[in-house]
Amino acid sequence: MTMAASHAANKKLRDAIFGATAACNKAAEKYGLDKVTNATIGMMMNDEGGLAVLPTVEKVYRGLETEDMFRYAPIAGLPAYLEEVEKLVFADNRPEGYIASCATAGGTGAIHHAVANYAEQGTKVLTSDWFWGTYNVIANECGCKLTNYTLFDEDNNFNVAAYANKVSELYKEQDSLLVIINTPAHNPTGFSLTEEDWDHVLALAKKYAARGKKMSILVDIAYIDFAGERNEVRRFMKKFSNLPENVLVMFAFSMSKGYTAYGQRTGALVAVSSSEEVITEFQNINKYTSRATWSNINRAAMTTLVRIQQDDALRQAYETERDNFYQTIQKRAEVFMKEAKECGLPALPYNGGFFLSVPASDPQAVCNKLHDDLIFAVPLKMGVRVAACCVPEAKMHGVAAKVLKALQAV
Template sequence: MFDTLTAMPADPILGLMTKYRDDPRAYKIDLGVGVYKDEIGHTPILTCVKKAEQHRIDTETTKVYIGPTGSADFNLLLTQLAFGHDNPALLANRIRTVSTPGGTGALRVAADFIQRASTRTSSGQAVIWVSDPTWANHTGLFEAAGIIVKTYPYYDYDSKSLKFDEMKAALTKVGPDDVVLLHACCHNPSGMDLSTDQWDQIVELTKDQGFTPLIDMAYQGFGDGINEDAYGVRKMAAAVDTMILCSSCSKNFGLYRERIGACSIMGKDSASVNVAFSVLLYVVRCLYSMPPAHGAAIVETILGSPELKQEWLDELKVMRDRINGNRIMLVNKLTEKGAPGNFDFIVQQKGMFSFLGVNQEQVALLQQNNGIYMVDSSRISIAGIGLTNVDHLAESIANVL
């Protein structure tokens, strides 16, 4: 049986991590992996997480299965965090949420749910539209569930800006049986987000076209703030009948290895969303049966405590301010080192990532000559920049340009 298989290409980021690890140069810089790092290149455990985890250890009495939906408290608190306590859809009991193994698990649950729902559409074939570019794993996740993946224009590599008019034009051609994936904030990989006015226009377009929006929110709080980053989610939920939200606690709570996220579905009324929820639970049962409990318990402890929640918001602000500060610092250093071109677009972008705007040959030279590691598209993780390496980084970029 195995003899019929052909090797799959290695994930470029995972391969980059291996090359970086094996590089003996002391001045090497890792700008590939998408995790938060502090000034010394460490990904710390948040203080509020340590406190919540200790509470978990002290009070946990069993390791029995938690149930397919996960913790009801976690689901409610994370739903309120994303949609807002006063969202009309939430108040009307039109939203159902399940805990999932990370944001990736949430997306795969959503993908299988979409595929099951598509059997009742006129075409019988699920189609999802994703931004060009989008997170590299989006396409694989949806295709693995048997969904056809199409793209709509999003990022202009030449002008380092959003192709908003082209995006809208493409979405006007999307049919009511299709799904459109939107990034809530901190677009991965471009860092180029929709403005509030642009979100308003996309929401209106979604209502007119009748397609189902699937919003991926992996970085709530890393852009402008918890509420600000959820603007599109909340605006959409208040305007349309049905939508899907996939969220993650990996970045904003620093719970990368705990693998906890959520998938929320919203229906036009309580009765219809209950039917959809039964299908969602069947999908969960077939994929992994029961979600992990530890990360969810940490998050619900933090969000359920006014003191710990405030401590979390403060720590989240430190991470957000560091990333935004790194953007400004890099642009200033590139100017100081005489790099040709205008790099103000880096400051205008949000979240963990940015396209640097160098070509594949220059990316290879930066790695070979300067020990600077980034993916071939020149997408860099802003969190990998620090006071100790920004001069080397900026000078190397200036030289290669």
């Protein structure tokens, strides 16, 4: 017996993290928390294993007035929030063109809106073969299908040829295409596209645009605050100036990592186009989709961001704290990558972000084997994900060698 509508009946989330976390908790109970290495969590943890929250964000949030917490917000988002988000997204690299944004429930909401409104139902949405599993769930929910290109070539660089081939193949079947690119500091590998990689991506978009095809590119920047120097990691954004009007670039902005506001569910979808008409349409359709999904989003979190960004002292304190978090994760990841190199573990190239990955043909077996050493990581389809955001530096020593040992044992 099923009561669900036929299109909904088979929906079931497969959560790779749940099993790994459950096994970790069991081991912690048996052997003690200090003996286990939990590399499964997608949030920054301090060295004591507690949630790391940016003090300035917490202070401003707790100091909000009643109205800031409880009033409805405008459906498109607080205007001051959208203005600050646009400054945060681009820093000094704002492309020329028309720009608009829409507040969303986290980066997830931004991805949802992009797929719901820019991928033709029944068509394919393109992302790399190493990808955040939620893209697949959102594509299915919106009546599309996710398809992949091979992210890395044999030298672990961006596989331009694989990307170009896949785009060409898809344009034989469909006239418009949404591409999702998670950079800088990709989940799950920590990889970032170079400026040259972007030149290839945009040259291809222009080539097909000249033939009348439409391309929307969603840049998922969830981890941009953990990728390097602010303007350095955003330099590619200048390339989005003066693109053809049938190439739309969007950004999924999230307060989850950069503000440690994971549970506050606040983000934005930001769009750049050379066409004013395309941007007016963007505002109309995304506001409509917001109304149909969550209506308006978290006023308190939006206000917190505005208060921090519009007060020099608060902004500086926040940036210093966030940079310290970034440095902490970098140091943890450096330990892993250095030891991986020393022992010959083929870890994927890491530029920044919360996660590192190691390819494996049987990731679940490798993760199970790691349990012998009380190390808990997440088995993905193509490999093992180690969360540098939640493993203290001291515990990271030796993890790479143990992953290698587990890889060799299965």
